[in-house]
Amino acid sequence: MLELKNQFILAPIKLGYSKDGKINQRHLNFYEERGEHLGAVTPEPFFLDKGLREIPTQLGIDNDDKIPGLQKLTALLHEQGTKVIAHLNHPGRMANPKIPGNYHVSSTDKACENGGATPEKLDTKGMQGVVNLFTKAAKRAEKADFDFVELQFGHGYLLAQFLSPQVNDRDDQYGGNFENRIKFPIQVLEAVKNSVDIPVIARLSGDEMIDDGIRLKDMVKFSKILANQGIEAIHVSAGTVCSTPPWYFQHMFVPKGKTWNMASEIKKFVDVPVIAVGKINASEDIQKIRYEGMADYMAIGRALLADPDFVGKYLQKVDGPFRPCLACSEGCLGGVKGGKGLHCVVNPRVGEILPEPELTEDKKKYAIVGGGLAGMEAALTLDTIGHDVVLYEKEKLGGQFNLAHLPPKKESLKRIIDYYREEIENRNIEVHCEEATREDLMNNGFSKIILATGAVPAVPPIEGLDEYYWADFLLEKNLPKDQRILIIGGGLIGIEMASKLTDNGNEVIIVEMLESVAEGMEMIEKALTIKKLKNNQVKILTNHRVVKIKNTTAELEVDEDEKIKTKKIENIDNIILAAGMKSYDPLSDELEDQIDYQFAGDAKRVGKAQDAIRSGYEVALSLRN
Ligand SMILES: Cc1cc2nc3c(=O)[nH]c(=O)nc-3n(C[C@H](O)[C@H](O)[C@H](O)COP(=O)(O)O)c2cc1C
Numbered sequence: 001m002l003e004l005k006n007q008f009i010l011a012p013i014k015l016g017y018s019k020d021g022k023i024n025q026r027h028l029n030f031y032e033e034r035g036e037h038l039g040a041v042t043p044e045p046f047f048l049d050k051g052l053r054e055i056p057t058q059l060g061i062d063n064d065d066k067i068p069g070l071q072k073l074t075a076l077l078h079e080q081g082t083k084v085i086a087h088l089n090h091p092g093r094m095a096n097p098k099i100p101g102n103y104h105v106s107s108t109d110k111a112c113e114n115g116g117a118t119p120e121k122l123d124t125k126g127m128q129g130v131v132n133l134f135t136k137a138a139k140r141a142e143k144a145d146f147d148f149v150e151l152q153f154g155h156g157y158l159l160a161q162f163l164s165p166q167v168n169d170r171d172d173q174y175g176g177n178f179e180n181r182i183k184f185p186i187q188v189l190e191a192v193k194n195s196v197d198i199p200v201i202a203r204l205s206g207d208e209m210i211d212d213g214i215r216l217k218d219m220v221k222f223s224k225i226l227a228n229q230g231i232e233a234i235h236v237s238a239g240t241v242c243s244t245p246p247w248y249f250q251h252m253f254v255p256k257g258k259t260w261n262m263a264s265e266i267k268k269f270v271d272v273p274v275i276a277v278g279k280i281n282a283s284e285d286i287q288k289i290r291y292e293g294m295a296d297y298m299a300i301g302r303a304l305l306a307d308p309d310f311v312g313k314y315l316q317k318v319d320g321p322f323r324p325c326l327a328c329s330e331g332c333l334g335g336v337k338g339g340k341g342l343h344c345v346v347n348p349r350v351g352e353i354l355p356e357p358e359l360t361e362d363k364k365k366y367a368i369v370g371g372g373l374a375g376m377e378a379a380l381t382l383d384t385i386g387h388d389v390v391l392y393e394k395e396k397l398g399g400q401f402n403l404a405h406l407p408p409k410k411e412s413l414k415r416i417i418d419y420y421r422e423e424i425e426n427r428n429i430e431v432h433c434e435e436a437t438r439e440d441l442m443n444n445g446f447s448k449i450i451l452a453t454g455a456v457p458a459v460p461p462i463e464g465l466d467e468y469y470w471a472d473f474l475l476e477k478n479l480p481k482d483q484r485i486l487i488i489g490g491g492l493i494g495i496e497m498a499s500k501l502t503d504n505g506n507e508v509i510i511v512e513m514l515e516s517v518a519e520g521m522e523m524i525e526k527a528l529t530i531k532k533l534k535n536n537q538v539k540i541l542t543n544h545r546v547v548k549i550k551n552t553t554a555e556l557e558v559d560e561d562e563k564i565k566t567k568k569i570e571n572i573d574n575i576i577l578a579a580g581m582k583s584y585d586p587l588s589d590e591l592e593d594q595i596d597y598q599f600a601g602d603a604k605r606v607g608k609a610q611d612a613i614r615s616g617y618e619v620a621l622s623l624r625n
């Protein structure tokens, strides 16, 4: 039976920190920081063969030369009393086609319908090759002192490509009915079990969330078979990397708790421990799963990125509220897919070699002007360092980010503002709800001023553009209904605004100068939002410029056939300006040569939430001494 010091397991998450497939100091730091209060850690999925990588910077277990590094990792975690799980996955047709040398095999010769390489349909010889890759990797994991092997049967990877009726189109003994489709996955399991003495856990998708894919009913049946095969535990996720990434990655756009229900359903039918996963990121979530007996263990991913002490704080072994994960996938999945490696919007230390704030021996007093994300982060970090801080905010703590949770299904973004406000209050940081004047800043004994005054909308030179709204149009009190609305700018803000406005019955037209819209938007959100806008008949005009507004008509220009053509949009009720932002700095001129100051966040350089928080943190760290 799975025996861990507590119910909590770090879920497998690709970090993208390795240059050569081997463990380095970044991995060791990352896992050590998270291991102490967990029953077990699952490091990122290891590639079984160099030609089967999902990202170029993935860790491998394809060769004995990886064993010493992996041993270092298991030793480190064992010192903390934490068990370590080697997650072994063969991606099949989902190996990354952009990595030179990668190859693609599957139960089928069809490519994933959402893009990807065309795979070679495995024959029995090829299947034996796959079995060998798994058993060799499992043996290396055992040699490297892992306590468990976890086999990936889900998420649309190779073994799921056999299980799934949507993908598996074989007419041999490995395709067709359920009994045939499970044959190869069970063959892999048996071979792995026979090759090592350490126990084996199964990870599967309780439901692929597509009509003709793997459904829960079948996975209950499969779980019973796994239990009879002597599996140690069953780890229940959802979705597939090909068709339903929002479910796989538990994006904020999918409802919380569906995966726990799947775990709970499977648990009714098996007598081995069941592990639940998916957006377990608040104390209430843990309590619900525990007290309703939905699962025996909980795998937690992103909540432990956002706050390495998420579980320690829940268990009251570490003080303080936890920094909440927003389920945005932007810094973590976005960082990994974008090639930068895993980062986190709310935790500036993930992915960066940034020191922890240490107490200063030279206490000073600082003013921060602007209580947006950068200002609030700077305030908390300066306070942690031991300096006195006074924070000036003329409106509401949170700044522009107070609007970020207003577009549909983005409520979870509000959690970070609530966290900052609560922490600022708990720590008795002095907040002045007023606009800071030169006199305030000069006459109160501050050593330095941090200007975190944010950004304002950039107004393009459009003739007649006098009346327009901005993102605050989304506030409930301003939100229009049944109007015809022109959005100037199809970037992230323009697209989000359109999504909310169409929900309210408005007819929306977006005009964007560039060739494409939603640049810089997190990829899952982008795919879902653009699809929704198309379904809702939102008109998106790319490569078009608004040049003039006259009464209720907008004049546009577009380059066509090397000529500039003009068009008109008539009967516009309201215009929204979403053509980018520019730094806002009302104070530096007045402070010049009078007192030292430094910019943070958008006031320094316009960026996203992740940049603002990191900037606030870095500025505060630079003021330690
Ligand atoms: C950046 C990132 C990479 C991930 N990579 C994998 C993976 O390679 N294999 C896998 O089975 N799950 C992977 N996951 C899914 C997690 O293991 C977990 O199931 C998911 O994040 C939901 O749990 P959470 O809400 O606690 O984060 C990944 C998740 C993230 C955010």
Ligand code: SF4
Pocket: 302, 303, 305, 306, 324, 325, 326, 327, 328, 329, 330, 331, 332, 333, 343, 344, 345, 346, 347
């Ligand atoms: S980037 Fe977003 S989803 Fe990912 S861990 Fe951080 S807060 Fe959570």
